Amino acid sequence: MTTADVLIIVGPTPSSPRKIDRAAIGFGRKATDCISGELDLLLLGPAAETASSQFAHLGARKIYTIGHADLANYTAEAYTHAVCDFTSERNYRFLGGSASSATRDYFPRVAARLGIPMASEVLEIDQLTADQAQLVRAVFVGNLLATLSISGPQILATCRASAFEVPAEEVATESPVEVVTISHALALAGKQFLSLTEQTSDRPDLTEAEIIVSGGRGTRGAEGFQLLEQLADQLGAAIGCTRAVVDSGWMPNDLQVGQTGKVVAPKLYFAVAISGAIQHMAGMRSSKTVVAINKDPDAPIFEIADLGLVADMLEAVPQLTEALKG
Ligand SMILES: Cc1cc2nc3c(=O)[nH]c(=O)nc-3n(C[C@H](O)[C@H](O)[C@H](O)COP(=O)(O)OP(=O)(O)OC[C@H]3O[C@@H](n4cnc5c(N)ncnc54)[C@H](O)[C@@H]3O)c2cc1C
Known part of the structure; x- marks a missing residue:
């Protein structure tokens, strides 16, 4: 039996919410309004716990953080394991996040492991009930809009960040934070993180820039x-x-x-x-x-x-x- 609640997943977590994270929370709020549920946040990665205070006034009922050592360097497997471990017992109606290079990588794996349907780059939530969802997304290079009708008790979806906004004013109540500990390994045996080559620039990030x-x-x-x-x-x-x-x-x-x-x-x-x-x-x-x-x-x-x-x-x-x- 699923609850009427919504979980927005942010990971790897930045030091403070980016435009795409705030949009994901706007997406979560929209879903929450449809099913009259509550919104929780799951922050993943080495910065999750320290960054949680930056997410504390965005209207979440609760913020969960997972900062397991295997999440220190991004791999799709470890992030997939962390989300599946966290969600498998909690029965959220709606799991969501913003479309990003990371969520494009690990969200489909989460959906496959949990055995639930997934919609990507959603532009609008037309309808969300206990067992039915109608989600709008662009197809044919944005020339047509398709409404996906998805049945079932649980759904995973990413939103297109440009389509959702979190209201500018911060919520006065502070969301409580719970640090979640997973005691077993999350990394995939036989796969090892070697190095990350990152390009740095003084310019604003393309997806954040005004x-x-x-x-x-x-x-x-x-x-x-x-x-x-x-x-x-x-x-x-x-x-x-x-x-x-x-x-x-x-x-x-x-x-x-x-x-x-x-x-x-x-x-x-x-x-x-x-x-x-x-x-x-x-x-x-x-x-x-x-x-x-x-x-x-x-x-x-x-x-x-x-x-x-x-x-x-x-x-x-x-x-x-x-x-x-x-
Ligand atoms: C499956 C697929 C996916 C694709 N994905 C993308 C994508 O993500 N992003 C993308 O951008 N494209 C994508 N493309 C390519 C896309 O179809 C175009 O080929 C590309 O966007 C054209 O780039 P352009 O406008 O720079 O070049 P052109 O079409 O060659 O245009 C150059 C323009 O510059 C103007 N110009 C020339 N000199 C000057 C000057 N001195 N001053 C002012 N104007 C000048 C010309 O009048 C012309 O309008 C994709 C194509 C396919 C098939």
Whole structure:
């Protein structure tokens, strides 16, 4: 017999809630409202216990933390084991989190191990009852919305962070924290963590940034991107790019925006020398304001741009940067 409660899973836990974690909590609150249940949080990883105070005013009934040694370095197996161990006896109606590279990796394993259905990158909860869920997600590169109808007492779902927000004001009541101890090993025998190579940058993270300056193939590589970086410096913005840019080897893969890259929803998105292919727009169409600079007046990006400038970016971008300095 499942409860009417909702569990939002955050892991690996950052030192304080990111935009995607707050969105996951917004997603959890929406689910909780539908079934009149309570919202709990499960924080996983080495930072879980110390970060729990940062999550304490977001409206959770309770925060559970698991900081098992096998979670110190991310592996899908250890995180899957931790979630399954925690949830198997607790019978939550709804398990959720934000879509991220980690949850794309371990949530399907959790669903398979628990034997429950999963929906990914949900945009809306149309209906949630004790044994029925109707969840909306984008299909065909965002050109259609599909409503999934899922029966059963338990469900696991990730949300698209751009679709959910946690209300800005913090909840006065502090969520109590319970440290959960798992005494057995979580790591998979025969698999060993060796090392992690991380790229660090002073710029804001692409999925967290309020402003993104994104460049396409028309930047012609290093010369154009240097101009975009100067503009981004002036605006305190993150840098993004199209797949054509990544495929050309001009920018690393983690800066790609789109269907097979990151989905972003900043307040301001500059699309510079980007044609506006549907696969790119799938990743940035939820941006609040889109500014496009392209020398082709018929470029499809102008169809979704709020402000458009038909110009050569090699001339327009330095002028814009200079104007912002003044
Ligand atoms: C399965 C699949 C998944 C994909 N996933 C993604 C994805 O996640 N993200 C993504 O971005 N793409 C993705 N693509 C690729 C996508 O279809 C496009 O090929 C790509 O987005 C085009 O990138 P672009 O706009 O940089 O290049 P182009 O389409 O070549 O456009 C370059 C633009 O620059 C303009 N331009 C040229 N010179 C200048 C100048 N000096 N000043 C101003 N404007 C100039 C041109 O007018 C043109 O509009 C995917 C494709 C497939 C098939």
